[in-house]
Amino acid sequence: MAKIKSLDELRRIKTSASDLTAARSSNAVKVIVGMGTCGIAAGAREVMDAVLKEIEKRGLKDVSVQTTGCIGMCQEEPLLDVIYPNKGRITYGRVTPEDVPRIVSEHVVNGRIVEDLVIARVDD
Amino acid sequence: MYRAHVLVCGGTGCTSSGSHGVMDGLKSELKKQNLDDEVLVVQTGCHGMCEMGPIVVVYPEGTFYCRVSKDDVPELVEEHLLKGRTVDRLLYTGEGDVHVPHYSEIPFYSKQERVALGNCGYIDADKIEEYIARDGYEALGKVLTSMTPEDVVEEMKTSGLRGRGGGGFPTGLKWSFCAKSPGPKKYVICNADEGDPGAFMDRSILEGDPHSIIEGMMIGAYAMGADEGYIYCRAEYPLAIKRLKRAIDQAEEYGLLGENVLGTDFSFSLHVKEGAGAFVCGEETALMGSIEGRRGMPRPRPPFPAVSGLWGKPTNINNVETWANVPSIIRRGGAWFASMGTEKSKGTKVFALTGKVKHTGLVEVPMGITLREIIFDIGGGILGDKKFKAVQIGGPSGGCLTEEHLDLPVSYEDLAKAGAIMGSGGMVVMDEDNCMVDVAKFFLEFTQRESCGKCVPCREGTKQMLLLLKKICDGEGTMEDLAQLEELAHMVKDMSLCGLGQTAPNPVLTTLRYFRHEYEAHIKDRSCPAGACQALIRYRIDQDKCKKCGLCAKNCPVNCIDGDRKTQFVIDEDACVRCGTCYDKCPFDAILKL
Ligand SMILES: Cc1cc2nc3c(=O)[nH]c(=O)nc-3n(C[C@H](O)[C@H](O)[C@H](O)COP(=O)(O)O)c2cc1C
Ligand code: SF4
Ligand code: SF4
Ligand code: FES
Ligand code: FES
Numbered sequence: 001m002a003k004i005k006s007l008d009e010l011r012r013i014k015t016s017a018s019d020l021t022a023a024r025s026s027n028a029v030k031v032i033v034g035m036g037t038c039g040i041a042a043g044a045r046e047v048m049d050a051v052l053k054e055i056e057k058r059g060l061k062d063v064s065v066q067t068t069g070c071i072g073m074c075q076e077e078p079l080l081d082v083i084y085p086n087k088g089r090i091t092y093g094r095v096t097p098e099d100v101p102r103i104v105s106e107h108v109v110n111g112r113i114v115e116d117l118v119i120a121r122v123d124d
Numbered sequence: 125m126y127r128a129h130v131l132v133c134g135g136t137g138c139t140s141s142g143s144h145g146v147m148d149g150l151k152s153e154l155k156k157q158n159l160d161d162e163v164l165v166v167q168t169g170c171h172g173m174c175e176m177g178p179i180v181v182v183y184p185e186g187t188f189y190c191r192v193s194k195d196d197v198p199e200l201v202e203e204h205l206l207k208g209r210t211v212d213r214l215l216y217t218g219e220g221d222v223h224v225p226h227y228s229e230i231p232f233y234s235k236q237e238r239v240a241l242g243n244c245g246y247i248d249a250d251k252i253e254e255y256i257a258r259d260g261y262e263a264l265g266k267v268l269t270s271m272t273p274e275d276v277v278e279e280m281k282t283s284g285l286r287g288r289g290g291g292g293f294p295t296g297l298k299w300s301f302c303a304k305s306p307g308p309k310k311y312v313i314c315n316a317d318e319g320d321p322g323a324f325m326d327r328s329i330l331e332g333d334p335h336s337i338i339e340g341m342m343i344g345a346y347a348m349g350a351d352e353g354y355i356y357c358r359a360e361y362p363l364a365i366k367r368l369k370r371a372i373d374q375a376e377e378y379g380l381l382g383e384n385v386l387g388t389d390f391s392f393s394l395h396v397k398e399g400a401g402a403f404v405c406g407e408e409t410a411l412m413g414s415i416e417g418r419r420g421m422p423r424p425r426p427p428f429p430a431v432s433g434l435w436g437k438p439t440n441i442n443n444v445e446t447w448a449n450v451p452s453i454i455r456r457g458g459a460w461f462a463s464m465g466t467e468k469s470k471g472t473k474v475f476a477l478t479g480k481v482k483h484t485g486l487v488e489v490p491m492g493i494t495l496r497e498i499i500f501d502i503g504g505g506i507l508g509d510k511k512f513k514a515v516q517i518g519g520p521s522g523g524c525l526t527e528e529h530l531d532l533p534v535s536y537e538d539l540a541k542a543g544a545i546m547g548s549g550g551m552v553v554m555d556e557d558n559c560m561v562d563v564a565k566f567f568l569e570f571t572q573r574e575s576c577g578k579c580v581p582c583r584e585g586t587k588q589m590l591l592l593l594k595k596i597c598d599g600e601g602t603m604e605d606l607a608q609l610e611e612l613a614h615m616v617k618d619m620s621l622c623g624l625g626q627t628a629p630n631p632v633l634t635t636l637r638y639f640r641h642e643y644e645a646h647i648k649d650r651s652c653p654a655g656a657c658q659a660l661i662r663y664r665i666d667q668d669k670c671k672k673c674g675l676c677a678k679n680c681p682v683n684c685i686d687g688d689r690k691t692q693f694v695i696d697e698d699a700c701v702r703c704g705t706c707y708d709k710c711p712f713d714a715i716l717k718l
Contacts, residue, residue: 003379005387007265010256010380017257021247023129023164024183035207045158048127052162056125064184065127067208 034079036070042077050097093119126164134167137174149197169332171245172486244332252374263454276347282458284470289443301430305438310350313441316357317406320519322550325474326444330364334371340450403574422622465491469535479553518547521627523634559656560639571628582625585616669714676706
């Protein structure tokens, strides 16, 4: 480890280190992947991988990724929800890993819903 | 990117209830489920709820699991980490058997205000990067680049912080004395001796957030012109010592400790010294003697350490919790700290709540909170819904307060007025089954044993006091004994050399002040109202309730219960050795304890 020589250097380390604990603070946007048995069978693990990779690639802070069990929409799996604070919950269905970059860049980053993949919405 | 963080408590309490097994189990189960690059396992310090350990907290949800065992791990991974479903049976259960999933909603935590314990249970103490991510060393950077030493002392004065080691001396003022002392060589010391048997807040900070102490000490060293420091930690704290040493190594590697810190002229070196284990070694002059390699015995002050301390050099000594508050004060400003608390007691204080309360553990609360809030809201009230009787505050040399003090704001001045002390923050709750004479004897036994013997009032006085207390508990005391006990207590308090002797009589004096009738009952009626002093208990059979089953007679080890199933059973009170067996054995509650 190179020695820290100034307060600015310390702050740079802080910025990169904050990823370490980011998942422990309250996050603005939530991404939820359905991980019931049928979700996993339909490819939810691959979707999850793609979500995590995309977030890492873009260096997004303030996003948390959670899982959920079966919610009774098995025919639409893999399911992915995006929840923006005070903006309700949007559910995307039959999500493939290829759809993920679009959902992340449009919805998670810019707040624009990817209409063609939406299968349900719940208002606050 | 890790989508979830699983925090496993690695404090001393949870380690002893098996958290290492949980941690290892988690790691291998996550690997088995191919989740090991999505889910991070973090070992943290103490959450303060050790009796509910091992504690596991899962983020981002912040779900709080208690009493997790190795066998629960597969379910936890499958249900929570894979499928996102909370495992209800491992949640904290509150009033009326409701599960409380979140940390912040558990009553034990909701009234707390965490400053000194802010990082405990939240970061991995072995990773300096996690401390830095939580603004660590930011305050040090601030003082080194934008504040003069005088500014720092002023900021500490503004904060109103007072020493958390027991005395409550204003920290900023103490620093100003040492800062003014001339000389090229000065020391700062962290007192991590934590001799109070019930307290463990210092240990928890050392284990859970060691960098906050290092950073606090460096800020102090800069303010006072010191370039070397010692952390004097009791040897009974091996985990704390290990984490401290690792933290020091890491800070050195990062150039945050050592020569020319952050490219400035400030240099500082820090050592850990293992304590000798005697209570009196926590007294500052004895402690310095012990570091110098002499026997840990107090010496008269003045000269104060600020003038002539370690190896005769100006020295500033503060307690662990005091130092741990410093970085937050510098970062957020003295005025912020002073906005919490009462007029003369600012900020927060950590208490170790134990005894007959439902929830025991470490609690950090704003000064000025009432005892009732701590005992009933945070502590959940008295175990078994018995009646609250008293609370001993300030460790073995503190004082016993009663029901009439429940609405007393907890502050240095209010506690002192009532006869107790803040001390290191021990808080032992007692219920109706505790005999106050017995309690006073219990605490005095501790201080008497720990007296270093250097001065006569403490060495001989506490011994005589203890003999008198034993006599009273045995039902052989006289009113003259009581008068003598009180006289001795005042004498020991006024004439002892160090704080140990000066405070040792506190439990006796406060129980005499608030529970004199209990002393008198032991003497005049030869009875112990709480039914705790063995020698004064009488067992008798309630003939109305007795069904003549004979179990008591059969079980009495000295065969002093006479009778047969046709007539009645009677205890020969002279022969009875008061073992309590019959009382426990009778299926009809027919044995009376008088
Ligand atoms: C018998 C005795 C034992 C003490 N034990 C401790 C101790 O274990 N930890 C501690 O911090 N202070 C202890 N003190 C208080 C120290 O002498 C000293 O006042 C304190 O470390 C100063 O730090 P502070 O101003 O931050 O409280 C003890 C004092 C006496 C008289
Ligand atoms: S008061 Fe007690 S502990 Fe303190 S110096 Fe005297 S004998 Fe030793
Ligand atoms: S208290 Fe013990 S010794 Fe006394 S009567 Fe009961 S069983 Fe016998
Ligand atoms: S050691 Fe785990 S909560 Fe205290
Ligand atoms: S033995 Fe007689 S009632 Fe207990």
